[in-house]
Amino acid sequence: MGGRLVRAFAWLAGGALALLAAPGWASSLEGTWHVLVHYRDADVPHPERERWEDRVWVFEREGERLTWTDYPIVVFEDDDGRFEAFGSNRQVRTLHFWEPNEAQLAQIRSGLEVNPRGSKRKSLRGSDASGWRSAGGPRAGSASVITYSETWAVETPADLPVFVREDELGSGRAMGVEGRTEYRTETVDGSGSVLRGRYERDGTRHGTFVLRSAGAVSPVRGSGLTPNERVRAMLLGQAGWRMVDRDRLRELLDEPREDPLPETKRAAIRSEVAAALEEHVRRQDEDPARLRPEIERLSREIERLLVEERRSLDEVRRLLEQGRLAP
Numbered sequence: 001m002g003g004r005l006v007r008a009f010a011w012l013a014g015g016a017l018a019l020l021a022a023p024g025w026a027s028s029l030e031g032t033w034h035v036l037v038h039y040r041d042a043d044v045p046h047p048e049r050e051r052w053e054d055r056v057w058v059f060e061r062e063g064e065r066l067t068w069t070d071y072p073i074v075v076f077e078d079d080d081g082r083f084e085a086f087g088s089n090r091q092v093r094t095l096h097f098w099e100p101n102e103a104q105l106a107q108i109r110s111g112l113e114v115n116p117r118g119s120k121r122k123s124l125r126g127s128d129a130s131g132w133r134s135a136g137g138p139r140a141g142s143a144s145v146i147t148y149s150e151t152w153a154v155e156t157p158a159d160l161p162v163f164v165r166e167d168e169l170g171s172g173r174a175m176g177v178e179g180r181t182e183y184r185t186e187t188v189d190g191s192g193s194v195l196r197g198r199y200e201r202d203g204t205r206h207g208t209f210v211l212r213s214a215g216a217v218s219p220v221r222g223s224g225l226t227p228n229e230r231v232r233a234m235l236l237g238q239a240g241w242r243m244v245d246r247d248r249l250r251e252l253l254d255e256p257r258e259d260p261l262p263e264t265k266r267a268a269i270r271s272e273v274a275a276a277l278e279e280h281v282r283r284q285d286e287d288p289a290r291l292r293p294e295i296e297r298l299s300r301e302i303e304r305l306l307v308e309e310r311r312s313l314d315e316v317r318r319l320l321e322q323g324r325l326a327p
Contacts, residue, residue, distance in 0.1 A: 039207025
């Protein structure tokens with residue numbers, strides 16, 4: 001009891017009177033949250049490596065129930081520090097603890113884009129006093145039937161909440177395989193908009209998490225490309241690194257700017273961009289001639305961004321990697 005009073009006075013001092021007037025913590029939890037996890041995994045090679053993942057959670061009250069939607073694929077306009085190239089057309093998370101920069105924090109506050117692929121939604125029963133929990137899935141009735149079920153819960157929601165996701169795989173006879181992921185809140189900031197705590201998954205992943213209040217999400221904008229165009233875009237998406245490393249292109253962009261820039265200089269910039277794209281395509285054992293129209297269109301668009309909009313090479317690289325520059 002004394003511990004709760006101490007926390008209550010701390011929240012009042014931080015200007016959280018509105019939270020105390022609400023029916024309970026779950027009422028404050030309603031809305032959209034960005035979840036960032038830093039962890040190490042003891043069950044993989046190089047367990048000492050720093051790893052991270054992020055996702056978006058949306059909590060809504062529907063009558064007497066609390067719905068919890070999980071979006072595991074988050075899209076930032078500024079992807080700086082999040083991913084790195086792996087192979088010709090893949091990206092992987094950077095092996096260090098990524099922290100959002102100011103631009104990324106601003107987008108979290110204003111609202112992120114999410115990919116609905118892989119998203120899940122659960123309806124939880126309970127109350128602010130007793131906690132919230134989803135119903136478990138059906139159990140297998142025979143040895144030949146294998147079932148998978150997930151149970152999600154928000155424990156101690158009126159205090160420091162613990163977010164739990166349990167999963168079970170089993171059959172009527174075989175012993176089930178169980179897993180548990182836990183986000184145990186340890187501190188809440190004075191505004192109630194940032195929760196921090198300990199993260200653990202299946203006894204092998206250990207780390208910390210930060211839950212930040214976020215703006216409403218929106219579906220990621222489609223590219224409008226055909227399947228063949230998406231393949232080409234994916235192939236060229238890593239070419240930004242070739243431009244960043246191209247000394248002559250940097251020299252051209254660093255020279256004093258004339259307004260308007262002479263066509264001869266624009267042509268030289270465009271030529272260097274095209275050369276970088278062609279070099280990248282050759283490194284993927286592809287013939288640049290097969291992608292000549294795409295390379296020409298992309299070169300002109302990149303030239304426009306560099307010259308007219310004064311975008312940096314790093315900005316263009318990120319646009320390519322995110323698929324926002326379509327050939």
